[in-house]
Amino acid sequence: MLCILALTLGGCRGEDSGAYDRGMQALASADYETAMGEFQKAANEDGRKAEAYRGEGIIYLRRQDYAHAVTLFSLSLQEMKFENQEFREDVLFYQAEAYQGIGQTQEAFSIYEELEEGVNGGQACFMRGRMYLLEGDKDQAEADFQRAVEKDGSYENYVRIYEAYSALNLEADGAVYLEEALKLSPSDAADYYQEGRVHYYLEEYDQAKASLNQAVDGGNQEAVMLLGHICLETGDTSGARALYRNYLEKNTRPAAAYNGLALCDIAEGNYDSALSNVKKGLECNDEEENENLLYNEIVIYEYKLDFDTAKGKMQEFLERYPGNEDAVRENKFLQSR
Numbered sequence: 001m002l003c004i005l006a007l008t009l010g011g012c013r014g015e016d017s018g019a020y021d022r023g024m025q026a027l028a029s030a031d032y033e034t035a036m037g038e039f040q041k042a043a044n045e046d047g048r049k050a051e052a053y054r055g056e057g058i059i060y061l062r063r064q065d066y067a068h069a070v071t072l073f074s075l076s077l078q079e080m081k082f083e084n085q086e087f088r089e090d091v092l093f094y095q096a097e098a099y100q101g102i103g104q105t106q107e108a109f110s111i112y113e114e115l116e117e118g119v120n121g122g123q124a125c126f127m128r129g130r131m132y133l134l135e136g137d138k139d140q141a142e143a144d145f146q147r148a149v150e151k152d153g154s155y156e157n158y159v160r161i162y163e164a165y166s167a168l169n170l171e172a173d174g175a176v177y178l179e180e181a182l183k184l185s186p187s188d189a190a191d192y193y194q195e196g197r198v199h200y201y202l203e204e205y206d207q208a209k210a211s212l213n214q215a216v217d218g219g220n221q222e223a224v225m226l227l228g229h230i231c232l233e234t235g236d237t238s239g240a241r242a243l244y245r246n247y248l249e250k251n252t253r254p255a256a257a258y259n260g261l262a263l264c265d266i267a268e269g270n271y272d273s274a275l276s277n278v279k280k281g282l283e284c285n286d287e288e289e290n291e292n293l294l295y296n297e298i299v300i301y302e303y304k305l306d307f308d309t310a311k312g313k314m315q316e317f318l319e320r321y322p323g324n325e326d327a328v329r330e331n332k333f334l335q336s337r
Contacts, residue, residue, distance in 0.1 A: 020048045023055050029253055030288040032059045050079040054091050061094060062287065064323065066101030073098060089118050093127070100131060122152025130164045138173070145177070155181050155194030162201060178202055186211070189218025196223060205230050221251055228260050237264045255286035259293050266300060274300045291321050298330070307337040 023038030036059055043052035057072035073095035077088065096111035108131060115124035129144030145161050158181035165174030178198045186192045192215035199208035208230060215223035228243035244260035251257070258281030265274035278300065281293045294317050301310035314331050321327065 018042075019046055020051055020055075023052070027055055027058065030286040032063065032287050033285075035059060050076050050081070050087070053079060054094070057091075057094060057098070061098050061101070064101065066098045069098035070095060070102065085118070089115055089120060093120070093123065096127065105131060105135070116147075122148045122150075122157060125151060126157060126160060126164075129161070133164055133168065149177070149180070153184070155184060155186070155191055155198065159194055159197050159201070166201070175202070186214070189215045189220040189223075192218065193220045193223045193226075196226060200226060200230060205234060221247060225256060225260065232260070232263055232267065237267050240264050253284070253286055255281040255284040255289035255293065258284070259289060259296060262293070262296055262300070266296070266303065271300050271304050291324065294320075295324065295327060298327075302334070307334065310334055
């Protein structure tokens, strides 16, 4: 998924516009219901239709309602009143992803070909390469990934190429990009965080911790979460719990930390506490994290041997997240209980 850019359409007001800015804040917090309402107000009352339609499109994209997303991104482009290439390219990136979601890959390929010549050409090459990889064309994917790192040789680009391979259980193919990333020299907290992710994926946990602690010292809070995951994966649940609580105290999006605390509880066999932490996480109304929380809730009921409740929640989960492959596999197990 692409990052949300705090873009303002050229020629529009630079001051706070009320509904639109509230919508962006809610979108950044994954509170999509609130964001949708504010974007609709911005379009109807504030005259910021191009930006509002973009925001609505992102919500539908994240909810995997790709057809509606394509329509809204088209409306956003149509409503541009002033030429702003940065805004246009940003919307096109989202639209290409939505086209891919509904299976119109040729439209997506065409958009990426256009975007390859823009300021984010490296990202366009990566996205197109990922599409080729999903279609099983590893040679074309590799060619695009090479173009991507030639245009943008950042840690983040190398990591996301690895993640594209890893998503298809092709970690060995992606590992070469992690090794290339380690040839870079970190210059700020964001770089140290990405370097930590590289070591994490290579299962070099001591080196990962060293890089991530540097990132934390520079103010990168996402590094705190990854340090927690490393502690959890290496059996240090008390260390993981302390890190997740630290994250809770310093961040406005605590749902992921509650999920981490629930995982600590599961590892320690404290299932009632795990359910309590899942509930707290869901109360944060963070739609990006809800999928993880709801899936782990099912797992907890399985550990409690309450298979009837687990089956009911699994049915609800698959209706909401039909593309979750872990849930599809787990459902087969549940049906045997």
